[in-house]
Amino acid sequence: MDLYQIRPSQLYLDQDKIDRLKELFDPLNVRFNAPLPIKKNGGEAFLTDGHTRAFLYSEAKISVIPVYWDEDDLDMNLYQSRLNWCREERVMFIDDLKERILPHDQFENEWIKRCEKAVRKEK
Template structure:
């Protein structure tokens, strides 16, 4: 099991542009603001100069709404598509999202979330796959 420690929400860069209102409601039902230990640990990763949320944006946002400034985290060690995460972080920075509190005006209905976030990510993944396929097909000879 990964080592769990606490980290300030202000020190973690989001990698997601929106929060689903439906999911936030579900998380808030299980969340106990008087017991910060009720927050399931959130995976983070060092990506360039940033420490980013790999997952758990809704849990982190729920903590923010309840006035909790530190959350339990652990270093993600799974091999994920870090190029995709770099793109998502770049999107966030371009939109002025530098910490979880910056998502306060980006809580949207589930239907909008699926269009604004899921579809955007699916399009990005498709573009990355094309780019990678192109790169392997036309790789210069050594």
């Protein structure tokens, strides 16, 4: 699927994870890479995971990437919130995360804690 037809569902990337994946993940080897999980929300496809790999594909100028339909029973209310956050902060394409890469500790504080707070709020 074209990477630019898939919306991200997170606002930040973790610099440590990018650094680790750069050593293990070869975006140029598309045929042999594990596909990224996506779901649809209305008419929009979005990533449920794999944002770092999607970003590395984009950095390598690869736009057609392997994906699969995520059949996991996910909290769609949480994903809807995440997609709304992305829309509000104008994160519509994976490239929009280029200026939103954070050191690991800051990523934990800014993103992981925000998601955990949203989950607690829903309950």
